[in-house]
Amino acid sequence: MPSGTIVGLSEEEVTQRVTEGKTNDVPARAARSVSEIWRANVFTRINAILGVLFLIVLSTGSLINGLFGLLIVANSAIGIIQELRAKRTLDELAIVGQAKPTVRRQSGTGPRRPSEVVLDDVIELGPGDQIVVDGEVLEDANLEVDESLLTGEADPMVKVVGDHVMSGSFVVAGSGAYRATKVGREAYAAKLAEEASKFTLVKSELRSGIDRILRFITYLLVPAGLLIIYTQLFTTDAGWRESVLRMVGALVPMVPEGLVLMTSIAFAVGVVRLGRRKCLVQELPAIEGLARVDVVCADKTGTLTENGMRLSECKALSGDDLEAVLAQLAADDARPNASMQAIAEAYGSAPGWTPTAAAPFKSATKWSGTSYGEHGNWVIGAPDVLLDPRSDEAEQAERIGAQGLRVLLLGSSDRPVDAPDAPGVVTPVALVVLEQRVRPDARDTLEYFAAQKVTVKVISGDNAVSVGAVAGTLGLHGETMDARGLPDEHEALADTLEEYTTFGRVRPDQKRAMVHALQSRGHTVAMTGDGVNDVLALKDADIGVAMGSGSSASRAVAQIVLLDNRFATLPYVVGEGRRVIGNIERVSNLFLTKTVYSVLLAVAVGLAGLASKVFGTDPLPFPFQPIHVTIAAWFTIGIPAFILSLAPNAERAHPGFVRRVMTSALPSGLVVGVATFVSYLLAYQGRAATDAEQTQASTAALITLLVGAVWVLAVVARPYEWWRVALVTVSGLAYVVIFSLPVARHLFLLDPSNARTTTTALVVGAIAAALIEATWWVRGRMLGEPRRLWRTAD
Known part of the structure; x- marks a missing residue:
């Protein structure tokens, strides 16, 4: 998102706030200090018992019989050394995997560590960004924030200028900027975040x-x-x-x-050991928990396939100037996803149209769009969502998707994209075909899980046929289903999950419901994902595994973060x-x-x-x-x-x-x-x-x-x-x-x-x-x- 008209703090103002202690000083990791680690390993109940018995033996004058007292030293020394090693590893990995908010200052706009944020900083927001401190919205462009992790409210909240946002929530759609009004331990989720990041062996x-x-x-x-x-x-x-x-x-x-x-x-x-493989374990019992998992729900994009995409071809369905429209749509996307990045790379400079309305991409709707006044209303998204699935264009997209390709429809709408009943009637203009590369190690990973009697369910927001084709190339057998046909009733959903292996067009709320349904049948479920649409399912799964390159929100709620983005690291975990x-x-x-x-x-x-x-x-x-x-x-x-x-x-x-x-x-x-x-x-x-x-x-x-x-x-x-x-x-x-x-x-x-x-x-x-x-x-x-x-x- 380009910097708006509201400027950030000057370096002098930042320095003044740091001096006054108005910083976001919540520890990023390991609340147990070195001195606390020493105390916790020396002053234990067992050391106390052995210490008393050791003093009793010394009172008899028999030094050789007090040799067991060395256990006190050995227990404490070994415990301290190992915990300090683990603490150092966790701290180093946490810095690498830490969400870095985009902070706007007079000296420039760029990513900074959460600890570098000070009171009154202007922080920019985009899809998937986690809100790191409490604040007040200064700019909004169809900004929607999910606060379910804090309030339990399932529906995203629309935020406009003047509204408050809370740390711990995350952006699901749109973009904007907010001013930090509460930082450090005063922020809403600070205590939760600090508690969650402790070096702990509970649960x-x-x-x-x-x-x-x-x-x-x-x-x-x-x-x-x-x-x-x-x-x-x-x-x-x-x-x-x-x-x-x-x-x-x-x-x-x-x-x-x-x-x-x-x-x-x-x-x-x-x-x-896992740290050497660039695997950040945010909660230690996750190591044990993943070993007990019997169902892995894997997202396709970013997990089985690589994040980056390449434009394969653009099949024109009408005579419009496709290159100009696609270039302008990509240029006007403040936070382009992988699909829009591929389109932007494929086409040249935009014609410079002025947008009159915009609708950001949402996982629930599967489309985004921009209105350009006399240049028309343009939408781009899933063909089977924007068109009648039985139409010729939708069926053509289905055939292309069966080859494992991602297909988007570019269409013109009969109404502005921000209309309440948008997208309205969509006229197909082109099929944009994108190519995703399957991760070279994905097949071996799936074969490992199969050999270990761990069931893999592929759950994706993409077209079901395309998802099934990718799963098939990886040797994953089983039936594929379009999630729009999933039953809402809990027991029926659980029965369906037992029968099918691959699911496409899955909404974020459905992903969470699928995790709950599997758990109700006694399964221990791991969920892998990297996008904002995976956050709710990651949080509710027994073990959440996020990719390091994924959204900051997904990394924040996961117990395990694969910093090298390699699905093949899971077998090692x-x-x-x-x-x-x-x-x-x-x-x-x-x-x-x-x-x-x-x-x-x-x-x-x-x-x-x-x-x-x-x-x-x-x-x-x-x-x-x-x-x-x-x-x-x-x-x-x-x-x-x-x-x-x-x-x-x-x-x-x-x-x-x-x-x-x-x-x-x-x-x-x-x-x-x-x-x-x-x-x-x-x-x-x-x-x-x-x-x-x-x-x-x-x-x-x-x-x-x-x-x-x-x-x-x-x-x-x-x-x-x-x-x-x-x-x-x-x-x-x-x-x-x-x-x-x-x-x-x-x-x-x-x-x-x-x-x-x-x-x-x-x-x-x-x-x-x-x-x-x-x-x-x-x-x-x-x-x-x-x-x-x-x-x-x-």
């Missing part, structure tokens, strides 16, 4: 599932912890130092210290989501198995201690000191969990995260816990045991626990690849080395010298491993999941 099935699991664990920890504290301090004959150490040894492994951390790391690393989901499920199995067997062992030892008070039997000290559970976690959980959380994983996402994890961790934890307790009882020499015999009994229990825990890792790591086999093998050999080195045995309070006790512990551990293996196969049969030992090509 995630994984996160909510883990929260449920942690609540369940808390219910177990409290009674088990109180029981073990009482029995170790008041029923055993050991000194207070020994009792305190064994109490802490029981409590430390109950805490799933790395579960939340590994989940955060998996998400953060996913953001960084799906793959990253599957990696996150699959790996977190594996890691959760490891941590929760440890919690289950730790709680079970604590309860068993605690009940034995109560029995000693009631029946006068020998008290039973807890088998492990803190150093024992620390080294047990090193190679069965800590290091393997970190590697598995970041590893490649292309397995399909399955529903029921909590059920799947609990049905896996509970049986494994019970087996390991019972086996460890049995091994300890077999090795325990009673009240009269010497320190050496007590150490041998603790070592035997630890050997059984390690055999069982390593086998849990072996099961969780399946299906095997060479590196997974190496991970399990190295983890097992690490404990062989620890038990073989005299200095390690002395440092970690181990004594496997009693051959009989050690052999018994290994046998009990082998039995536990066999039961864990059998449980894995039985669980697979009960859940109907095929079991695979080795990874095969899908």
